[in-house]
Amino acid sequence: MYASRYCASFLRPKLPLFELPSRRFFAAAKFSGQKVAGKRCPYIFPASLSYMSTACRTDDPLPPSVADKGELLRGLETALRSSFSSDQIAPPPKPLIIVISGPSGVGKDAVIKRLQEVREGIHFVVSATSRAKRPGEVDGKDYFFVTKEHFLAMVERNELLEYALVYGDYKGIPKQQIRDYMSKGFDIVLRVDIQGVATLRSILKDSAIFIFLVAESEAELVKRLIDRKTETPETLLVRIATAREEVKHMIRFDYVVVNAQGKLDQAVSLVGSIIDAEKARVRQHSADF
Numbered sequence: 577m578y579a580s581r582y583c584a585s586f587l588r589p590k591l592p593l594f595e596l597p598s599r600r601f602f603a604a605a606k607f608s609g610q611k612v613a614g615k616r617c618p619y620i621f622p623a624s625l626s627y628m629s630t631a632c633r634t635d636d637p638l639p640p641s642v643a644d645k646g647e648l649l650r651g652l653e654t655a656l657r658s659s660f661s662s663d664q665i666a667p668p669p670k671p672l673i674i675v676i677s678g679p680s681g682v683g684k685d686a687v688i689k690r691l692q693e694v695r696e697g698i699h700f701v702v703s704a705t706s707r708a709k710r711p712g713e714v715d716g717k718d719y720f721f722v723t724k725e726h727f728l729a730m731v732e733r734n735e736l737l738e739y740a741l742v743y744g745d746y747k748g749i750p751k752q753q754i755r756d757y758m759s760k761g762f763d764i765v766l767r768v769d770i771q772g773v774a775t776l777r778s779i780l781k782d783s784a785i786f787i788f789l790v791a792e793s794e795a796e797l798v799k800r801l802i803d804r805k806t807e808t809p810e811t812l813l814v815r816i817a818t819a820r821e822e823v824k825h826m827i828r829f830d831y832v833v834v835n836a837q838g839k840l841d842q843a844v845s846l847v848g849s850i851i852d853a854e855k856a857r858v859r860q861h862s863a864d865f
């Protein structure tokens with residue numbers, strides 16, 4: 577495992593408490609930055625220390641024994657006058673809110689479903705809707721299917737983060753569900769129609785990431801909608817006309833992901849990479865609503 581061994585040098589005169597590591601592994605080097613085995617030592621201890629020391633790698637394949645490593649570590653701690661902390665250096669990533677939007681039929685549901693299958697710790701917030709259930713949809717899984725009256729009562733009680741009237745039906749996001757899952761450490765995925773994006777941006781600002789899903793072309797999007805067999809020619813027309821308008825709002829998003837025909841996994845993998853990158857940010861998103 578060790579391609580090289582460590583060597584260090586410690587100038588003896590000012591090291592009263594310090595035991596020199598065994599000579600078997602540590603060749604003496606006279607001062608920081610000195611060449612050892614033909615290489616300049618990359619690690620240089622501050623010159624303000626009461627002595628100078630260096631640690632560098634040579635090409636010697638022999639690893640130091642466990643005892644020697646322990647000895648070296650203790651020596652380094654003594655030199656630094658503090659022990660090495662085992663605390664995590666990077667702060668633990670905070671749960672994210674990921675907003676996914678895009679034209680009707682682009683594959684929002686398909687991408688989210690697959691993302692949940694391949695990635696742990698994702699909670700897809702189940703929206704409430706007043707639209708009728710489509711064949712195969714499950715109440716509480718795909719949506720909470722409620723009556724228009726029930727939906728408006730939820731609005732009245734301020735239970736929704738955002739809601740909109742989409743193609744004659746209400747759709748909205750229950751706040752409590754987000755709070756509950758974020759407190760358990762889950763990343764939250766919200767699926768909203770384009771008109772909800774502007775509202776969510778104004779509420780969540782930079783505390784969420786906004787991903788716009790597109791097909792590779794308009795022609796592919798139309799084919800996909802036809803193949804889904806859920807639309808009449810009239811509703812198809814409305815969805816396609818709306819999709820044309822929606823693409824103009826891409827600028828509101830942080831990322832655009834192409835969900836190309838037959839390449840669902842590629843789109844899902846890109847969404848996963850975006851989430852990973854966002855979690856590695858130094859200044860993390862923090863939601864407060």
Ligand SMILES: Nc1ncnc2c1ncn2[C@@H]1O[C@H](COP(=O)(O)OP(=O)(O)OP(=O)(O)O)[C@@H](O)[C@H]1O
Binds near residue numbers: 683687838
């Ligand atoms: N990459 C893909 N390749 C082929 N077919 C896909 C792809 N992604 C999704 N589909 C299919 O396209 C159809 C539309 O997908 P989906 O219902 O997920 O879209 P949506 O954006 O959620 O639509 P809506 O907003 O109307 O609910 C579905 O039949 C789905 O299985």
